[in-house]
Amino acid sequence: MQVYTKILIGMGAGVAIGLALGPKSALLEADTYVVGDASSVEIRLDRDDPGSALALPEGASLRLEAEESLYEHLTDANGERVRLRTWVHVRFEWTRELALRDPGNALSDALERPRVGEERDGWLRVVNTALDGGGFVSTPEPVSGVGTTVISILRPVGTAFMKLIKMVIVPLVFSSLLVGVASLGDVRKLGRLGGKTIGLYLGTTAIAVTIGLALGNLIQPGNFVGERDRAALQAQFSGSAADSAQSAAEAPSTVDNILAIIPENPIGSLSSGDMLQVIFFAMIFGIALTLLGKDKSGTPVVNFFDRVQNAMVMIIHMVMTIAPFGVAALVADVVGQSGVSVLAALLFYAVTVLLGLAIHAGIVYAGLVRLLAKMPVTAFLKAIRPAQLIAFSTSSSSAALPVSMECAEQNLGVSNPVASFVLPLGSTVNMDGTALYQGVAAVFIAQVFDVDLSFTDQLAIVATATMASVGAAGVPGAGIVTLAMVLTTVGIPPVGVALILGMDRLLDMFRTAVNVTGDLAVTTVMAASEGETLHVLTKEEDKGDPDRGFEDRLQREPRPSPPTSDDLEEE
Numbered sequence: 390m391q392v393y394t395k396i397l398i399g400m401g402a403g404v405a406i407g408l409a410l411g412p413k414s415a416l417l418e419a420d421t422y423v424v425g426d427a428s429s430v431e432i433r434l435d436r437d438d439p440g441s442a443l444a445l446p447e448g449a450s451l452r453l454e455a456e457e458s459l460y461e462h463l464t465d466a467n468g469e470r471v472r473l474r475t476w477v478h479v480r481f482e483w484t485r486e487l488a489l490r491d492p493g494n495a496l497s498d499a500l501e502r503p504r505v506g507e508e509r510d511g512w513l514r515v516v517n518t519a520l521d522g523g524g525f526v527s528t529p530e531p532v533s534g535v536g537t538t539v540i541s542i543l544r545p546v547g548t549a550f551m552k553l554i555k556m557v558i559v560p561l562v563f564s565s566l567l568v569g570v571a572s573l574g575d576v577r578k579l580g581r582l583g584g585k586t587i588g589l590y591l592g593t594t595a596i597a598v599t600i601g602l603a604l605g606n607l608i609q610p611g612n613f614v615g616e617r618d619r620a621a622l623q624a625q626f627s628g629s630a631a632d633s634a635q636s637a638a639e640a641p642s643t644v645d646n647i648l649a650i651i652p653e654n655p656i657g658s659l660s661s662g663d664m665l666q667v668i669f670f671a672m673i674f675g676i677a678l679t680l681l682g683k684d685k686s687g688t689p690v691v692n693f694f695d696r697v698q699n700a701m702v703m704i705i706h707m708v709m710t711i712a713p714f715g716v717a718a719l720v721a722d723v724v725g726q727s728g729v730s731v732l733a734a735l736l737f738y739a740v741t742v743l744l745g746l747a748i749h750a751g752i753v754y755a756g757l758v759r760l761l762a763k764m765p766v767t768a769f770l771k772a773i774r775p776a777q778l779i780a781f782s783t784s785s786s787s788a789a790l791p792v793s794m795e796c797a798e799q800n801l802g803v804s805n806p807v808a809s810f811v812l813p814l815g816s817t818v819n820m821d822g823t824a825l826y827q828g829v830a831a832v833f834i835a836q837v838f839d840v841d842l843s844f845t846d847q848l849a850i851v852a853t854a855t856m857a858s859v860g861a862a863g864v865p866g867a868g869i870v871t872l873a874m875v876l877t878t879v880g881i882p883p884v885g886v887a888l889i890l891g892m893d894r895l896l897d898m899f900r901t902a903v904n905v906t907g908d909l910a911v912t913t914v915m916a917a918s919e920g921e922t923l924h925v926l927t928k929e930e931d932k933g934d935p936d937r938g939f940e941d942r943l944q945r946e947p948r949p950s951p952p953t954s955d956d957l958e959e960e
């Protein structure tokens with residue numbers, strides 16, 4: 390079975406597990422409260438005595454098992470009587486985290502000095518807030534305890550998979566860019582290729598935001614969110630939205646951003662994984678090696694990093710053997726956390742984003758591949774499927790990079806220098822899917838909050854979203870942080886991010902797949918523009934040539950050891 394098929398099966402299993410057995414499953418009983426920040430809830434030892442409320446430490450997480458609930462009847466804004474939970478008798482464990490976050494022992498004393506692992510009980514207060522349009526929002530809301538456990542057992546598998554991929558990113562980006570730049574051979578060629586690449590990356594991104602804005606204005610998804618859903622979403626996600634707004638507010642100015650690309654200590658950038666700095670240093674290093682010339686000492690260094698790059702790719706082949714399991718766990722986690730109610734409330738918004746992504750891929754990328762690279766679109770899509778699937782399931786362009794490079798070189802026939810230059814750059818700099826979604830999200834939030842966006846505002850969104858997508862790291866959820874920045878530029882309240890947070894992780898998967906497709910489309914165009922003849926790998930060639938293709942590389946006969954750098958120099 391092909392790697393692609395196995396990953397697809399893993400993904401399907403993940404969706405099924407997430408929906409049926411996740412925390413928000415409709416099939417399982419909602420009997421547990423999982424609280425991210427304990428200080429946001431009130432637990433009393435004696436329900437009738439406000440003085441018995443526990444001083445829960447800020448930031449600590451709590452898992453409360455519900456035993457029995459008390460209800461009351463309240464009348465909503467429309468005069469309807471609704472039965473709502475007001476108090477829940479809960480059991481919880483005294484965890485090491487609680488103990489560590491309780492330095493004065495106030496909490497521990499109130500609970501009569503429990504040992505780690507011991508259980509205590511109390512009354513959790515449920516706050517029911519009436520909405521102007523009728524109905525109530527209750528916080529916190531219970532989820533399934535079994536579902537939470539299932540996901541927490543699966544989560545390490547996904548995390549291990551992600552970490553294994555991330556492990557190779559820094560050495561891979563560094564070595565491949567360095568080798569890519571050095572093997573272009575002369576600095577003028579680098580300048581030409583670099584200029585074209587960055588121009589196309591920015592151009593496609595600006596088109597993407599424009600598509601997002603146009604669809605947002607056309608479909609007006611903001612007008613489909615009811616008062617009730619709006620209040621519910623805000624109540625549920627306002628805490629995390631404040632975090633994004635906060636980090637956007639702390640974002641440095643444009644000049645600082647540009648200066649930040651130059652590393653003071655390149656080893657420091659490598660160890661902290663600051664990708665723009667790593668890219669910058671790798672390029673300068675590569676240029677320096679080129680300038681040293683062949684007769685000088687540059688070649689052994691290039692050869693060394695060439696081998697490093699090959700070894701990193703081989704590691705990815707090893708990691709891909711557990712990809713189906715990793716992907717299943719990652720997808721189950723995301724789907725299980727999201728729940729159906731959020732999806733229903735944001736349906737029109739999500740559809741607008743997905744439609745935009747489809748248009749961008751179907752028209753802009755297909756056009757680039759067909760017209761500029763002269764390659765059949767279906768062949769292109771088939772060749773890049775593994776990269777798209779990894780992008781989709783990990784929601785990280787960086788994590789997909791090693792697989793993208795494999796696809797470009799082995800499946801599409803792009804030369805190593807072009808792939809190793811264009812793709813690592815793209816995985817950090819080019820995020821069309823992210824930019825497009827920011828366009829839709831800005832219009833959506835503006836509509837919900839009744840903020841009028843003038844034409845100039847929309848132009849400002851195109852500019853900031855394009856720049857923001859350059860600065861955003863290729864990791865899950867990077868786009869939502871830079872979105873807060875885009876919103877502030879045109880005066881949309883950044884807490885509006887709360888409206889779309891519940892849906893964000895799911896949409897992240899789609900936009901990341903588009904980001905990576907864009908990187909690969911531009912790579913293909915660049916290869917063609919450099920006069921390379923592209924050729925999509927056929928099944929027969931894959932079987933016949935142990936050096937090409939993505940399948941079963943680990944199972945192949947070991948090859949004679951590769952030539953040493955001395956052999957290469959003699960050539």
Ligand code: ASP
Nearest residue numbers: 785786823863864867868
């Ligand atoms: N997850 C995206 C990526 O890695 C970035 C984002 O849109 O959040 O490409």
